[in-house]
Amino acid sequence: MKLEVSLFRFDYKSDYIPFYKKYFIKVENEKTLLDLLNTMNEEDEFFYDKNEDSQVVLNNVVIDCSTTLEEIYNNFSSELTIEPLSKRRSMTDLIINDDDFYEKLEILDNFLDEEDKAYYKSLKKYYYASNTLNFEKNYIGDSVLLIADYIIDKKPQLKNDILKVIKKHPVGIQYHTSLKNRVFNLDENIETKILKLKEELNFFKKEEEQNFKINKTTNFSLEKVTSVTNNIKNSFCDFNISYYGENHHFIKSYLEKLNCKIVDLESKQLDLNKSSFHVNNKLTFKIAGEVIQEAFDKGSDFLVVNDINDFYILDYNRKELKKQIKREIDLPIIHLQELNLLVEGNVDEVSNYFKKHSINPGLI
Structure with missing residues (x-):
């Protein structure tokens, strides 16, 4: 097993920003993530907790250092980024102020x-x-x-x-x-x-009991798409498309059929705290703002979701999102069912849906 590892390096006494050191490791006797860190440390010393009960962040996920490399390889592939539990509170390399x-x-x-x-x-x-x-x-x-x-x-x-x-x-x-x-x-x-x-x-409060529409009240009758179409009549090769949602893996598999450029977002699976929207919609809008801002800044032509409540939050609350991110972003949000209609050539039908959007994606 060969691994390409990017390791977070930082010294609060001398560095303004962190950097990432590359390691190319051929796994031989190493069994766990801690073993891997020990081997890397032999090559170039850095600071970390040498305890199996410790944790780090691996590819944006918190993980125990006792986790086996086989399990890591099967779930994260061979390209790994290792960071401290909190970059904001990093002191020296993987050691944080807790x-x-x-x-x-x-x-x-x-x-x-x-x-x-x-x-x-x-x-x-x-x-x-x-x-x-x-x-x-x-x-x-x-x-x-x-x-x-x-x-x-x-x-x-x-x-x-x-x-x-x-x-x-x-x-x-x-x-x-x-x-x-x-x-x-x-x-x-x-x-x-x-x-x-x-x-x-x-x-x-359950999602079906929430009202996610603050700035616009029009209702939609869109359903989750559960299968990938083979009836592709329109090309999307000139489009940069990002995606968001709990079922983001399925959305990506759908987009892969369209020959488009897929824009992968770090925020694609962030939880929007929908269960507490009725008492704390401010946090929902902060997180949603982060999603739409990342999609826009990475050059997306539009953002695809496959959940009607995700659509409402991202498209029907533009004023609230603007308040939180201090930017006005006119990025179209498209439900996967609408994209499916476009893909299959049902332009007139999808146009009627688009008229109900806050940002009409009609130019697509």
Whole structure:
């Protein structure tokens, strides 16, 4: 097995920005990610936690250093980028200042014993994996929410008091964004525990009960596309097309049939916090703004989604997005069903849909 690794390097004492050092590794005796780091360190010394219980960010996903290289190769291929848990808090290479993680524990200090504090240390990866921290540095932290669930389970008599503390936090659980796709091999129970707390505090509402249309109220009757068409009548070879959504893998497989240039977004699977939109739409618009801004800056002609609520958020709330990103971006958003109609030559039918958009993609 041969690996091409880009390693994050930074020294807060002397560097203004980080750089990435390339390593070309032929795996021989290395079994785990930590073994790989040890081998790289022998070639050129750098700072990292030499503990198997530690974590790093690998290709934008938080991962345990005990993970096998075989599993990494099967899930990430041979080109790897290794970064610290938090680039913003990097001190030297992969070592970070984690004071903020421990400071957040003070929120529940009155309810903790020494065993609880020891358990909290094991939740560090969930704290730094949260995308919310990239938008709200004062976020209560997923680690705090998880230790809250842990204490409630252990000491049920404290439940109401703990819930009051969480609900009172100004940047609390209503700012939680999903850890799915952000932690490698995420235990589903992690999200379940946090969503249960959200429901307890009335910060959770199902998507079908939400109103995602702030600036425009027209309804659509578009359905998710579930199969790739073979009836391709129009060429898209001159188009740069980006895509977003939970089912982004399917959208990409569809676009690959069109002979277009596919624009891959780092933000293509960011959670929009739709379950708390009714109490905190500001965060949704911040994240959606990040998506549409990246698509525009990378030269996309339009952005494709396959979920009607993603469409509403990105296209029907242009004024709200502008407030958050301080830019007006007139990038068309197209639902995959509309693109499918274009692909199959149903121009008149799709034109009627386009008239309902905030930004009419009619020129396509």
